[in-house]
Amino acid sequence: MTVSMGSVAGLRARFRGPLLPGMRQLPLPTLQPWDGGRIFSHNPIVGRFSGLSTRWTFAANGPLGYLASRRPVFSAAIRDASIIFGMDVKRS
Numbered sequence: 001m002t003v004s005m006g007s008v009a010g011l012r013a014r015f016r017g018p019l020l021p022g023m024r025q026l027p028l029p030t031l032q033p034w035d036g037g038r039i040f041s042h043n044p045i046v047g048r049f050s051g052l053s054t055r056w057t058f059a060a061n062g063p064l065g066y067l068a069s070r071r072p073v074f075s076a077a078i079r080d081a082s083i084i085f086g087m088d089v090k091r092s
Helices: none
Strands: 009-018 024-034 037-058 076-083 088-091
Touching: 009 076
Parallel strands: none
Antiparallel strands: 009 037, 024 037, 037 076, 037 088
16 A cells, blocks of 8 residues: 555455454444435445465654554455445434
8 A cells, every 4th residue: 555655554465264254244334424414324245254474564754654563363354245235224
């Protein structure tokens, strides 16, 4: 990722084996303003969950520089994924 032609972050990733068998759902709730009110919706992500081996790099003098010496605790990927919008919507 670059900002003003300077590197901010980089990522190298490799898929690992499945974390759970088959297709699974993960909730993706969203809240957005709407005509003086709000719309809240539950949008499930359906896909295959797998482990991910990652290596992040951050520019020490960039906006994410505080992450430069840190390592992720856990990384995962959702493969073959779809997001289903509009199934459960509440307006207030």
